[in-house]
Amino acid sequence: MIAGIVLAAGLSRRLGRPKQLLAVGGEPLIRTTVRQILASSLDTTILVVGDLAGEISTAVADLPVRIVVNPDAALGQSTSVRVGLAALPVETEAAVFLLGDQPEVEPRVIDALIESWRAARAPVVVPQYAEGVSNPVLFDRRLFSELAAIEGDLGARAVVLAHRAAGDVKVVPVDVHAPADVDTEGDYYALLDRIQARSAMSKSEPR
Numbered sequence: 190m191i192a193g194i195v196l197a198a199g200l201s202r203r204l205g206r207p208k209q210l211l212a213v214g215g216e217p218l219i220r221t222t223v224r225q226i227l228a229s230s231l232d233t234t235i236l237v238v239g240d241l242a243g244e245i246s247t248a249v250a251d252l253p254v255r256i257v258v259n260p261d262a263a264l265g266q267s268t269s270v271r272v273g274l275a276a277l278p279v280e281t282e283a284a285v286f287l288l289g290d291q292p293e294v295e296p297r298v299i300d301a302l303i304e305s306w307r308a309a310r311a312p313v314v315v316p317q318y319a320e321g322v323s324n325p326v327l328f329d330r331r332l333f334s335e336l337a338a339i340e341g342d343l344g345a346r347a348v349v350l351a352h353r354a355a356g357d358v359k360v361v362p363v364d365v366h367a368p369a370d371v372d373t374e375g376d377y378y379a380l381l382d383r384i385q386a387r388s389a390m391s392k393s394e395p396r
Contacts, residue, residue, distance in 0.1 A: 191303055192281045193231040194273035195223065197289025198239030198262035203372045207241055208290050210248065211377055214384060217248040218371065221292040227252060229299035231285060235276050237269045265342030274337050284333070286345055287325040291368035292380070294325060298363050302327040311359035313352050318367035322360065
């Protein structure tokens, strides 16, 4: 079993309002993100939420995700990593960590990580975009205890860097752009502009 852990318990301090609930194409941003993730070949998906548990639960109510609440979200992303890991089914062999504020994550990128892991069973598998290595990241279960020991707001970055230095990271080239975070109003409006541009391009293509 390969599970997805979606980290969506952030407090949106830089934005000043809940990024998870921003309107994107007529639905909350977190719903767009989760729908993208569910289009991949992950076996199960866990959504880690914080203070907005009720609103986010409503936003994804009809989607096949398991919602778990992180009561300590204010203490940093590491707390959400631990909550997500604790919610994994015991038979989970690997977990893909994803960010709830990246609605442009491509399902085929997730699938490329899974395919690479199945072939080589590397401890860590990351996508290589034109912009560089970025999210999402797959971790073999051998590293779950190491991930659970992270402190503060660094997420799993320190684990990736440590294992990359040791040669334990499999880098998978992908032919799409890295998904952008939505941390500020500028990020949000840039996202809306990209969505509008893609929609206009799609409508102009011959059928």
